[in-house]
Amino acid sequence: MxxxxxxxxxxxxxxxxxxxxxxxxxxxxxxxxxxxxxxxxxxxxxxxxxxxxxxxxxxxxxxxxxxxxxxxxxxxxxxxxxxxxxxxxxxxxxxxxxxxxxxxxxxxxxxxxxxxxxxxxxxxxxxxxxxxxxxxxxxxxxxxxxxxxxxxxxxxxxxxxxxxxxxxxxxxxxxxxxxxxxxxxVHVPEVAPERPRRDAGRLRIAFVGQAVERKGLPVLLRAFDALREQLPVELVVIGPSEEEVRRVAFDESLRGVTVLGRVDDETKARELADADVLCAPSLGGESFGMVLTEAFAQGVPVVASDIVGYRDVVSAGRDGLLVPPGDAQALAHALRDLALRPARRQTMSEAARRSAHRYAWPRxxxxxxxxxxxxxxxxxxxxxxxxxxxxHGLRPADGRELVTPQRMPRPDAPPADDVAGRRARRRRYARRGLVAAAGVGTVGLAALGLQRIGLDSIAESFVRSSPPWVLLALAVFTLSMLFRAISWHAILRAAIPDAPLRQVDTFRATAIGVLMSATLPARLGEPSRALIISRRAGRPRERLPVVLGTLVSQTLINVLALILLGTVMISSIRLFKDGDGALLTLTIAPLALLLLVLAVPYLLRQRRFHHPRLRSVQQRVRGWSHALRDGLRVFIQPRNGSIAVSAQLFAWALQWLGCYLLLRAFGIHEGLGAAAAVLFAVNVTAVLPATPSNLGVFQAACVAVLSAGYGVGQADALGYGIVLQAVELVTAFLVGMPAMLAEGVTWRDVRMRALHASPVDLPPLPAQHRAGAEVES
CATH class of the missing domain: 3.40.50.2000 (Glycogen Phosphorylase B;)
Known part of the structure; x- marks a missing residue:
């Protein structure tokens, strides 16, 4: 044939x-x-x-x-x-x-x-x-x-x-x-390769795949980071280059990680045969998973995500283990369990070899x-x-009856009678409903506002605006980023004085954080810049909580700046009469959140949870809260504290000036009070952003403040809000893109790190294993 x-x-x-x-x-x-x-x-x-x-x-x-x-x-x-x-x-x-x-x-x-x-x-x-x-x-x-x-x-x-x-x-x-x-x-060797026999606690893990988010490599690296703190484990990465792995790794030192990049089939088979387990932490989108059967052919059990495609290949508990996709904690526990039980690994290895024959190529x-x-x-x-x-494709060529597309339940959907599945579906539908409602609300408000104000009026407002003032405001906003970085650098010096951080490192991290906040929802810019600095400071697993604490310090200064702006705003207009005091109420939100963060350690000391999981969470939060407090040291160091406060407040002053310059660009002569009110409003409403860059809400805040408080026409106020946000976005790209190039990362790399940022904390090893003994079930 x-x-x-x-x-x-x-x-x-x-x-x-x-x-x-x-x-x-x-x-x-x-x-x-x-x-x-x-x-x-x-x-x-x-x-x-x-x-x-x-x-x-x-x-x-x-x-x-x-x-x-x-x-x-x-x-x-x-x-x-x-x-x-x-x-x-x-x-x-x-x-x-x-x-x-x-x-x-x-x-x-x-x-x-x-x-x-x-x-x-x-x-x-x-x-x-x-x-x-x-x-x-x-x-x-x-x-x-x-x-x-x-x-x-x-x-x-x-x-x-x-x-x-x-x-x-x-x-x-x-x-x-x-x-x-x-x-x-899969090609099954006629003679089974000789399997390594490692003692309890030692484990060689293999990963085969691309450095794309779907393959779950960042999840595995987080689990491995926790695992290597307790055991002498190794990770062999096949497929991605070392640069690609570093860009998605939490700890760029890659301690214990061997990156082989692209290899031929013989090398891949040899490396798999030398591994104790293959890890396939894919997040979804897998129809079969050839790498699983390739591992089985070498007698290697697998730890894989419990997803459609993998579920049909792995016999859970026999030739492999299945863990929830994206759950680095569960993945670390599964790998540690296999590391501590070499006899179980051997049993699963024999089962994997038998499973491979089902997929032998001759058959x-x-x-x-x-x-x-x-x-x-x-x-x-x-x-x-x-x-x-x-x-012409109107009838099937096989001569049988036509079978049309059918609506069927997704194969990765949980069973209808599964309580956890029903809850997961309800949560998924609720999230989709909230996102849809937010989108519809934003579009509806925008349409209503445009209908009331009129496109002609908005266009006329843009035509009357002055480009030189807009460009000057852009320069001022860009300069404010530098002083933000100066402030944060002083806070970092106080919190981690032994870290080899340069001012340029802090500026790049600040610029990248601003860019990520401007392009992603949920304020992912904050963990993004914290991760970049943690990697630069060395020992990122230990440094990250402290760096997050420095963000709290900077947020405290920001609250002070908002209070000052609010004072200027209140003194300039009587905005908060006749039920218009909602904006004043919103100013309490960031301050209340910070007070809660500072009070968490005290609250946790006052109560002891008896449930093991709650007690574990309590201990973890306690450890993090102590590290967060280290980030507040700047306030007891006069020199660093004065630099941090003065530089951050000056950055706010520059942004205030930028808002004023844009008012001049639109011919709005309401002075610095109106600029303070606008800056106050857009920052308070951005505490919990509803959309990326708080698009829509940002403009609504500008219109509400300028029209209700200062009598500015709604067309001019909306045009001002659009241009102000455009200036902020352009500033984010102007400083963020060069910073990414200099840092050697892409937008996707930073996003992936931010989404997989939280470190994994494993409970202590049992006493028997700490003493080097082995316990087999």
Missing amino acids: RVALVSPYSWTYPGGVSRHIEALAHELHAQGHDARVLAPFDPVDRLSTRLHRGAEPQAREAPDWLIPLGRTFGVPANGAVSNLAVTPTAVARLRNALATGGFDVVHVHEPNAPLLSWDVMASCRLPMVGTFHCFSANALTNGAGVAFGAARQMHRLHERIAVSDAAAWTGQRFYGGRYRVIPNG IASRVVGAYEDAMAAPAPSRAVARFAVE
């Missing part, structure tokens, strides 16, 4: 699909078939690197059975990067190869991936088999594929294969059709060949009308 294996993905940027196709081709050759792979091929040059966002292709020799189809582009998709050929040249080469190749059957991999897979289904008239590798519940991207005719093109497939039930769900949900589940295969390839034979045996329509319907 002569088979064409069509891949939409680049051969020199290999991923799970490419590795599957390569292994299938080898096995088909071994079984006496003639297989050819038709795939894009990116040469190793600068253009390839530019087309793939800085990622270099692997230097791979093209085998004689590979027909290259040209270059690809790196396209973000499903939480990773898909390297797809989307040029007419690639399509022409593919069509020519299929027309002249004399193939008996065409095997299209990932039929829902544009552009090559779609074109094969549209133009080829040979028997076709399609394999669906991906699990995706994204209605937007899959719906776009259906809108472009992908579902209709798939009717031309004579047989459909899915590598897992999850991948079959994606096909059935969005494209319809019938699917036979044939999992990914899997034989099932795939069976699908080829069924595709070639599919009856051709005899009538002209039926032929027309099949050729």
